[in-house]
Amino acid sequence: MTLSPDSLHPDSQHPEAQREQRLNDLLPLLRQLIPTQYIITEVEQLRAYECDAFTTMRQLPLLTVLPDTIEQVQHVMRCCHQLDIPVVARGAGTGLTAGSMPVENGVLLGMSRFDQIYNIDPDNRTALIGPGVRNLAVTEAAAVHNLYFAPDPSSQLACSVGGNVAENAGGVHCLKYGLTVHNILELEMVTASGELITLGSAALDAAGYDLTAILTGSEGLLGIVVRIRVKLLPRAESCRVMLAAFATIEDAGQAIAAVIGAGIIPAGLEMIDQTGICAIEELMHAGYPVDAAAVIICELDGGEAEVEDELQQVIQIFRELHATDIQIAEDAEQSTRIWAARKAAFPALARLAPDNYIMDGTIPRRALAQVWKQINLLADQYQLQVVNVFHAGDGNMHPSILFDSSNEEEHQRAFELGTRILELCIEVGGTISGEHGIGLEKINQMCLQFNPQELAQFHALKQAFDAKTLLNPGKQIPTLARCAEFNGLHVHNGEMPFPHLERF
């Protein structure tokens, strides 16, 4: 079985002609069950759906459909299945990897109208919600019971839980409380052919294969998630946030490993480099020490006495590693200020350059300082600025490459630097993506991490769910042909250290 991109568009028709044809075939079918105002075909209106938060890749869909019942989703899938039209699901469009970017002449299935919280069950500590519910809305609704939904991506004000499931999103607290996969119990999914299947259960496990696990992080390639039962956790009694400044990257990196090594699992353990500190400080005035090489934000939570004990231990560890300035938030307001500043990292960086390419490689903690320094070296060699604001506790690096996409050569250079950084992550035993996913943005780098047999196994798995390859085709798992081409062009590690450099 081959899966070359061409096989996705078997009719070699001109795209415009194909678009007309498909609209004519599909619209009357869709309208049988979906009100006209929820089927968008005007190009101007479709522009709102042409990309996610990775704005340098864009594609207009054939049309956008906005269902609000499971039956309507099934209908869309059946129609598209019948006509062999690809479907891309979209939550809130905050993805960073072009995952919900439409495919040419494919349907964009917007799930934003599935925004209901059906019930909050305090006894079982679960919530049953639609996939379009915003991440933060779940926590807000559960707050009356002293409960919350643990995954908290920095985008939590906007992103949908359906999108969190599809990306297996993490956040600043996943070090202690887990990723999305650890915090969901049951998924209702509509298959590519329109069948409704329940995965997982309201209990802690389900009979048969763990399909909830495989669907989580599957980026809309295996099924459309139409209902989610999430787990809720009780709020910690006490929580302390601290900020520590370090004069060297090595000390900061060691401090991270030392805290974990001491048996302490902080609720959050984040790190920001100097450029990041300055950019954030300029925007937020949160009192970040602008002359430090790095700051660590550490949040400890639990029982009052327990947190106090751990706080003292962490202070001790940081002092031993020459922390210059340790600020401990004295009240909720100060804690919020420290976190708000961290969560504003992306807007802060946006002020530094027109474009910002955020990497998401994850590495063993012990390699933090080493990789960080190597990234800085690479940045110099590629003559680009790289800023690091990231989830250090779980080794999830987020180097942001600043560039200007209107400069084609610089754009290209930024992408190559990105690939080098991800190669570095793989080399030290890490992965190319910790939480943002692959989408289209990192599809080539998948060829660095997986061999052809592994990729073929992924494709076979996909076929088990979606035999016609209609769901989000071309994303997440590269074709073997694509990898052959990419690996051919791309000079592999182990050869010359920086083979591209003479070109710049």
Place this chain on the structure above:
Amino acid sequence: MPVNPMTSSEESLADQVIQAYRDKQPLRIVGGGSKSALGHTVTGTDLCLNHYQGIINYEPSELVITARAGTPLHIIEATLAEQGQMLGFEPPRYNNKATLGGTIACGLSGPRRPYSGAARDFVLGCRMINGKGERLNFGGQVMKNVAGYDVSRLMCGAQGTLGVLLDISLKVVPRPQLEQTLSLECDETQARTLLNNLGLKPLPISATCYQDGQLCIRLSGSESAVMAAAQFIGGEQQIGGEQLSGDEALTGREQLWQQLREQQLPIFKQPFFWRLSLPPATGPLPKEIVEQQVIEWGGAQRWITSQADPETVWNLARSLGGHGTRYGTDESLRQPLEPGLFKLSQQLRTSFDPERILNPGRLYPTL
């Protein structure tokens, strides 16, 4: 602590699968054999994993251990204990032959499961052999990894029907400083009300067990956290005027968790017993169906004996939002899947094992 690489045996395992794939001959994957009764009986040539042993990598400060599938579980646990760490899902062993691979393939978790996670929650990556004899690597040794589908978690509970596990990387957790058990005389409804209330508080509960009018709650964590919680539960959460007993009454309680984890309580000695996996707050089960019962996992896992036929028990479990498995002396019987889900499961199996040679029928006779 690296050990001798046993690549030759890895290759020979892969060769055996390749041969079986060519000959379309079923294989029976065997670790320590401690969990053969957790599935249907498989007929096929034995593929033995118990010599494929060794811890490949363990760095306490990374909270990750990687070991070969045939490594005895007790060796892994002892190695972790030396560093003040443990497996967070408290897996049952049944006996000293239990291997890491068998534990993960069966997806077994012990009393701690609702509070710290199931086996699948701790799996970070694996290397495996699929049904074509290809050696594949999924996931890794880092805490977060969303590159490609999460195949390593899928292997948990698949009982070898999707692949032969070679190496497994697991997240490990620090051992708690202190453990303490509280116990309370109460009826089932009172126990449920108490646990529901406690569930809304961030308490360091690490296990619960209700049987014969007694509720036991285990607390684990830092000394300060455990003491504070014991005081809170013992001091404020009284039911019907009854007092929870504190540490004086502890003697022998630790044993309870061991017996529960290793299935040594009397209920597990019955020729047939059921595991019902239910939403934790589910009320008392109908007396016509349930004879004996032990309730753990805060209500989410109930071990029962019943004279009712399997259909009746399954219907009950289904109607409550959960599922049931009947365990017997040599085989177990799983709740049938809905037709759509079953078909999908078959297709999934075929995608990993096209000739259906790996433990065929072990999960379901026709899967």
